[in-house]
Amino acid sequence: xxxxxxxxxxxxxxxxxxxxxxxxxxxxxxxxxxxxxxxxxxxxxxxxxxxxxxxxxxxxxxxxxxxxxxxxxxxxxxxxxxxxxxxxxxxxxxxxxxxxxxxxxxxxxxxxxxxxxxxxxxxxxxxxxxxxxxxxxxxxxxxxxxxxxxxxxxxxxxxxxxxxxxxxxxxxxxxxxxxxxxxxxxxxxxxxxxxxxxxxxxxxxxxxxxxxxxxxxxxxxxxxxxxxxxxxxxxxxxxxxxxxxxxxxxxxxxxxxxxxxxxxxxxxxxxxxxxxxxxxxxxxxxxxxxxxxxxxxxxxxxxxxxxxxxxxxxxxxxxx
Amino acid sequence: xxxxxxxxxxxxxxxxxxxxxxxxxxxxxxxxxxxxxxxxxxxxxxxxxxxxxxxxxxxxxxxxxxxxxxxxxxxxxxxxxxxxxxxxxxxxxxxxxxxxxxxxxxxxxxxxxxxxxxxxxxxxxxxxxxxxxxxxxxxxxxxxxxxxxxxxxxxxxxxxxxxxxxxxxxxxxxxxxxxxxxxxxxxxxxxxxxxxxxxxxxxxxxxxxxxxxxxxxxxxxxxxxxxxxxxxxxxxxxxxxxxxxxxxxxxxxxxxxxxxxxxxxxxxxxxxxxxxxxxxxxxxxxxxxxxxxxxxxxxxxxxxxxxxxxxxxxxxxxxxxxxxxxxxxxxxxxxxxxxxxxxxxxxxxxxxxxxxxxxxxxxxxxxxxxxxxxxxxxxxxxxxxxxxxxxxxxxxxxxxxxxxxxxxxxxxxxxxxxxxxxxxxxxxxxxxxxxxxxxxxxxxxxxxxxxxxxxxxxxxxxxxxxxxxxxxxxxxxxxxxxxxxxxxxxxxxxxxxxxxxxxxxxxxxxxxxxxxxxxxxxxxxxxxxxxxxxxxxxxxxxxxxxxxxxxxxxxxxxxxxxxxxxxxxxxxxxxxxxxxxxxxxxxxxxxxxxxxxxxxxxxxxxxxxxxxxxxxxxxxxxxxxxxxxxxxxxxxxxxxxxxxxxxxxxxxxxxxxxxxxxxxxxxxxxx
Numbered sequence: 001x002x003x004x005x006x007x008x009x010x011x012x013x014x015x016x017x018x019x020x021x022x023x024x025x026x027x028x029x030x031x032x033x034x035x036x037x038x039x040x041x042x043x044x045x046x047x048x049x050x051x052x053x054x055x056x057x058x059x060x061x062x063x064x065x066x067x068x069x070x071x072x073x074x075x076x077x078x079x080x081x082x083x084x085x086x087x088x089x090x091x092x093x094x095x096x097x098x099x100x101x102x103x104x105x106x107x108x109x110x111x112x113x114x115x116x117x118x119x120x121x122x123x124x125x126x127x128x129x130x131x132x133x134x135x136x137x138x139x140x141x142x143x144x145x146x147x148x149x150x151x152x153x154x155x156x157x158x159x160x161x162x163x164x165x166x167x168x169x170x171x172x173x174x175x176x177x178x179x180x181x182x183x184x185x186x187x188x189x190x191x192x193x194x195x196x197x198x199x200x201x202x203x204x205x206x207x208x209x210x211x212x213x214x215x216x217x218x219x220x221x222x223x224x225x226x227x228x229x230x231x232x233x234x235x236x237x238x239x240x241x242x243x244x245x246x247x248x249x250x251x252x253x254x255x256x257x258x259x260x261x262x263x264x265x266x267x268x269x270x271x272x273x274x275x276x277x278x279x280x281x282x283x284x285x286x287x288x289x290x291x292x293x294x295x296x297x298x299x300x301x302x303x304x305x306x307x308x309x310x311x312x313x314x315x316x317x318x319x320x
Numbered sequence: 321x322x323x324x325x326x327x328x329x330x331x332x333x334x335x336x337x338x339x340x341x342x343x344x345x346x347x348x349x350x351x352x353x354x355x356x357x358x359x360x361x362x363x364x365x366x367x368x369x370x371x372x373x374x375x376x377x378x379x380x381x382x383x384x385x386x387x388x389x390x391x392x393x394x395x396x397x398x399x400x401x402x403x404x405x406x407x408x409x410x411x412x413x414x415x416x417x418x419x420x421x422x423x424x425x426x427x428x429x430x431x432x433x434x435x436x437x438x439x440x441x442x443x444x445x446x447x448x449x450x451x452x453x454x455x456x457x458x459x460x461x462x463x464x465x466x467x468x469x470x471x472x473x474x475x476x477x478x479x480x481x482x483x484x485x486x487x488x489x490x491x492x493x494x495x496x497x498x499x500x501x502x503x504x505x506x507x508x509x510x511x512x513x514x515x516x517x518x519x520x521x522x523x524x525x526x527x528x529x530x531x532x533x534x535x536x537x538x539x540x541x542x543x544x545x546x547x548x549x550x551x552x553x554x555x556x557x558x559x560x561x562x563x564x565x566x567x568x569x570x571x572x573x574x575x576x577x578x579x580x581x582x583x584x585x586x587x588x589x590x591x592x593x594x595x596x597x598x599x600x601x602x603x604x605x606x607x608x609x610x611x612x613x614x615x616x617x618x619x620x621x622x623x624x625x626x627x628x629x630x631x632x633x634x635x636x637x638x639x640x641x642x643x644x645x646x647x648x649x650x651x652x653x654x655x656x657x658x659x660x661x662x663x664x665x666x667x668x669x670x671x672x673x674x675x676x677x678x679x680x681x682x683x684x685x686x687x688x689x690x691x692x693x694x695x696x697x698x699x700x701x702x703x704x705x706x707x708x709x710x711x712x713x714x715x716x717x718x719x720x721x722x723x724x725x726x727x728x729x730x731x732x733x734x735x736x737x738x739x740x741x742x743x744x745x746x747x748x749x750x751x752x753x754x755x756x757x758x759x760x761x762x763x764x765x766x767x768x769x770x771x772x773x774x775x776x777x778x779x780x781x782x783x784x785x786x787x788x789x790x791x792x793x794x795x796x797x798x799x800x801x802x803x804x805x806x807x808x809x810x811x812x813x814x815x816x817x818x819x820x821x822x823x824x825x826x827x828x829x830x831x832x833x834x835x836x837x838x839x840x841x842x843x844x845x846x847x848x849x850x851x852x853x854x855x856x857x858x859x860x861x862x863x864x865x866x867x868x869x870x871x872x873x874x875x876x877x878x879x880x881x882x883x884x885x886x887x888x889x890x891x892x893x894x895x896x897x898x899x900x901x902x903x904x905x906x907x908x909x910x911x912x913x914x915x916x917x918x919x920x921x922x923x924x925x926x927x928x929x930x931x932x933x934x935x936x937x938x939x940x941x942x943x944x945x946x947x948x949x950x951x952x953x954x955x956x957x958x959x960x961x962x963x964x965x966x967x968x969x970x971x972x973x974x975x976x977x978x979x980x981x982x983x984x985x986x987x988x989x990x991x
Binding site: 008068074076194 | 439442445446449450451452453477480484485486487685720722728730731732734
């Protein structure tokens with residue numbers, strides 16, 4: 001991508017109330033079908049937008065609003081670029097294929113904001129997720145899965161929350177593996193984190209990634225919205241520990257709905273968490289080493305297709 | 321909009337009747353959303369080329385300018401015309417700046433001046449998102465180019481910003497001084513079909529003279545004799561800060577009205593002097609080239625250089641401040657072949673050694689650090705660090721990042737190794753420019769034509785405004801009367817040691833001389849490094865004279881001398897003699913409680929202070945308790961040692977500590 005496109009992507013990627021699908025469909029139209037760049041798209045007349053792109057008045061008004069912000073976005077874009085942040089639009093060959101395959105047009109964010117070694121996005125990857133106040137057992141499991149992943153040159157994707165997320169990251173670093181930190185905030189607000197992982201970032205072992213507006217501060221909503229990105233970036237998903245109706249819980253449910261294979265640590269009988277419940281809902285039980293455990297007959301009879309009904313029709317891959 | 325329509329608005333808004341053709345040419349393009357590089361001499365009216373369109377546009381025009389004085393000046397003029405103009409700068413309070421940003425977001429400001437460094441400020445970045453931007457102006461655009469005379473790294477980011485602006489948003493870059501090479505560099509960097517408009521740079525109201533001399537003394541004598549005979553008020557540019565002090569003391573000695581100015585002054589003094597310049601408070605202001613850029617005074621009647629600038633473009637820029645009203649003005653350049661050494665040293669010293677670059681790269685690779693931390697870890701001077709940083713950023717080896725509100729430097733992963741060829745090319749270009757400057761001195765043809773040619777303005781005008789083309793030549797004659805006056809001056813001129821600080825009873829002291837200005841330095845060096853024995857008696861006489869000059873008949877309770885780093889009794893013996901003559905008791909008891917390195921090993925003041933911190937010890941504190949102390953040393957450099965002893969003796973109860981030394985070094989602060 002040309003640097004000059006940055007202010008345009010900043011304007012297009014966060015169109016209020018458009019959602020990923022609408023934005024992506026527009027991108028498909030101008031980039032793949034009409035073969036023009038984003039700046040050329042924004043230079044089209046309103047009548048072109050209306051006739052060629054079948055946009056309605058509300059949409060045209062939204063795009064005009066975005067267009068009026070492009071000049072002033074240049075200031076932010078300059079600050080962003082000069083500090084070594086990069087923007088990877090969905091039209092770029094650098095955009096994570098794993099993410100695109102998993103999230104499709106409906107859920108793929110139009111841009112990824114990153115800092116660090118982008119090549120990490122091409123590697124095989126696993127995500128380890130779980131509670132912020134996980135048990136000792138869950139943390140040990142996390143450490144072990146991160147270790148196994150690092151040995152197999154798989155990237156560990158985690159969400160930079162306390163507990164399991166942090167353990168996954170620290171273990172991957174500890175075992176000389178590679179990691180993607182998926183931020184619950186805009187990438188330009190990660191300040192002290194860049195200080196902490198400076199070495200790993202410049203050595204190419206950590207990629208920091210965010211899908212939110214670069215200056216957006218942390219909030220609970222963004223933390224929730226980040227979960228599908230973590231899942232989407234990973235080929236395999238491991239759940240160390242989840243409580244019922246927690247952030248992890250909704251993430252797993254959402255993943256199952258999207259037809260993802262999700263591995264959940266088989267809890268001991270005396271554990272008070274929802275791991276077992278998730279397994280009942282269709283997640284796959286694994287042991288300490290992440291090896292799949294046979295399903296007990298009891299479980300397979302119980303609510304077998306609970307998740308089936310939530311599945312969506314498969315979409316074709318549109319960004320290749 | 322036609323020119324006629326525009327001129328009606330011009331009369332209404334700016335109270336001006338017409339545009340010059342080149343002004344209208346520029347404005348017309350700006351109004352059409354094009355990009356223009358405008359090169360016009362000082363006083364042409366470049367500002368109108370963006371101020372006028374800015375008042376036509378709906379949103380806010382942002383003007384990047386490196387000069388706070390100029391911003392202030394233009395804002396007050398625009399405000400007087402009823403145009404909503406403001407500036408954001410570091411000399412205003414954060415509250416003032418925040419208010420202006422908030423007004424801009426609400427569309428209440430048409431013209432907003434900011435310094436390029438503002439682009440590093442996250443509040444500003446945050447605010448820009450709500451700005452309705454109508455145009456971007458880059459003032460003093462030559463600062464973009466490393467081939468210019470005043471490259472500023474912060475401008476690099478402004479160029480990157482301009483590149484990110486959408487097509488159709490007008491951009492104007494202006495400068496009064498750009499050679500062809502700089503012009504092409506600027507145009508290429510801004511890109512996007514920028515068009516260049518270049519006016520003629522000739523100033524026929526200048527009377528240009530070169531006075532060849534063979535010493536600093538001859539310059540001083542001529543100036544002493546003729547300064548008051550030159551009409552009007554003006555500026556005397558010297559090569560160094562110390563020279564501003566020496567010339568101003570010399571003028572003071574001769575009762576010539578003057579004041580000294582340099583970049584090291586605090587903002588309040590600087591503004592006071594700038595205002596004094598505007599109101600002709602002094603016959604002349606003696607300054608380094610830090611003064612004048614952006615000062616809009618129409619009637620500066622003379623500009624005299626005691627030292628040749630680095631290049632004709634520096635020279636043109638500096639003399640360009642004279643005679644904006646078009647009335648005659650005197651432009652004088654002194655030249656002593658020895659003067660070449662200073663710009664040569666500047667060029668040679670403008671880049672630290674490659675080893676130092678590598679040191680900084682290694683330090684930055686190891687950790688994310690700020691400037692001070694890099695200084696500490698690499699033992700390099702701040703100005704060296706700044707040069708290295710700028711070069712490494714230019715080459716994409718490090719970058720500046722904001723961690724919260726603090727600036728840190730980050731190594732760029734997979735960056736190319738240091739390219740030293742680029743430095744070599746620049747160094748060569750600078751030496752070529754210096755050669756050109758000397759050609760200006762030596763030429764027997766029109767000096768104005770020489771400058772115009774150099775700047776790429778190929779006018780065919782016939783000039784008769786210099787000492788080669790009709791004006792009288794000036795030579796200096798040394799008379800016994802003036803030699804005597806100068807001798808008398810040197811014997812009564814003693815540099816002050818500025819060391820006073822809060823919480824310490826140390827007072828400002830005095831040196832007998834500057835190291836290097838007279839024969840004092842040579843004598844010190846002979847004793848210290850060439851086994852020349854004790855310091856000679858003439859130094860004792862001179863220091864005693866400095867003592868009387870500064871402290872009069874004041875009595876001190878005790879003489880203490882600085883203990884040496886290595887064995888050697890030079891200072892001890894010297895202090896003993898001083899104490900004998902002054903009849904003050906002396907103590908030899910102050911010792912070092914731990915080994916210290918020689919101060920000159922350390923390149924920056926942090927490390928110098930740390931080197932001597934807590935390093936002194938007096939076994940019997942009663943010796944100084946309640947007493948006034950005369951503290952003697954031979955050479956005063958950063959002052960860190962003297963200050964540390966002052967602090968220590970204060971803790972022991974000394975009521976006053978007054979330092980006196982043989983020589984004060986000229987130090988690293990040149991401009």
